[in-house]
Amino acid sequence: xxxxxxxxxxxxxxxxxxxxxxxxxxxxxxxxxxxxxxxxxxxxxxxxxxxxxxxxxxxxxxxxxxxxxxxxxxxxxxxxxxxxxxxxxxxxxxxxxxxxxxxxxxxxxxxxxxxxxxxxxxxxxxxxxxxxxxxxxxxxxxxxxxxxxxxxxxxx
Numbered sequence: 378x379x380x381x382x383x384x385x386x387x388x389x390x391x392x393x394x395x396x397x398x399x400x401x402x403x404x405x406x407x408x409x410x411x412x413x414x415x416x417x418x419x420x421x422x423x424x425x426x427x428x429x430x431x432x433x434x435x436x437x438x439x440x441x442x443x444x445x446x447x448x449x450x451x452x453x454x455x456x457x458x459x460x461x462x463x464x465x466x467x468x469x470x471x472x473x474x475x476x477x478x479x480x481x482x483x484x485x486x487x488x489x490x491x492x493x494x495x496x497x498x499x500x501x502x503x504x505x506x507x508x509x510x511x512x513x514x515x516x517x518x519x520x521x522x523x524x525x526x527x528x529x530x531x532x533x
Contacts, residue, residue, distance in 0.1 A: 381422050381524050381526050382426075382524070382525045383424060383425065383426045383459060383461075383522065383523070383524050383525075384427060384429055384525055385403075385428060385429075385508040386400040386402065386406075386429075387400050387508065387509075387518065387519065388401070388402065388403055388518070389513055389515075389517070389518050390517060391515075393450070393519070396516065399519070400446075400520060404430060404521060406433070406523060406525060409434075410437065412439050412441050413442060413444055414443060416469050416472075417468075417470075418467055420465075420467045420468075422468075424468070424504075424524070426504065426506060433525065433529045434529030435529070435531075439529060439531070439532045440530075441527070442524060442526065443470045443523065443524040445472035445474050445508075446521050447474035447475065447476075447520050449518050450516070450517045452514055453476060454478070454512070455474070455512070455519065456474060456475055456478040456507050456510075456520060457474045457507070457508050457521050457522045458472065458478075458485045458505060458506065458508075458522060459472045459524060460488070460503065460505035460506070461524070462493060463501070464501045465499055465501070466498050466499065468500070469489060469496075470524050472485065473485045485505050486503075486505060506522050508521065
């Protein structure tokens with residue numbers, strides 16, 4: 378059985394990229410090369426909401442993720458939502474981002490419903506995580522929610 382961990386973070390910094398890096402650091406996935414994938418959960422995987430990633434291997438390795446990300450400059454709220462639905466076989470992730478946490482949650486739920494309608498799989502469980510950050514008035518603020526597939530792998 379393989380484990381997919383759901384992690385989240387928020388970060389503030391003087392540039393968009395630095396705030397993204399800070400949010401990844403808050404989730405403890407900042408030392409990896411993230412490789413995004415679409416939304417299918419393999420049938421032999423379990424999904425665990427862990428908040429912060431444990432050590433997943435050496436720095437610089439490749440880490441497979443599904444990512445929700447939102448960034449704002451100066452003021453405002455940002456939310457990054459990730460939901461998943463599973464059953465006895467494969468499952469799905471759906472991500473969304475925006476300024477209103479409840480709208481982000483609704484978007485994730487609607488997306489999961491649409492994804493289920495496209496497949497003839499059995500789904501029995503659903504969960505949604507929304508990470509929200511308030512900008513501090515200076516620089517940039519980023520919120521991330523990521524599904525991290527297993528351990529990191531060497532990039533070479």
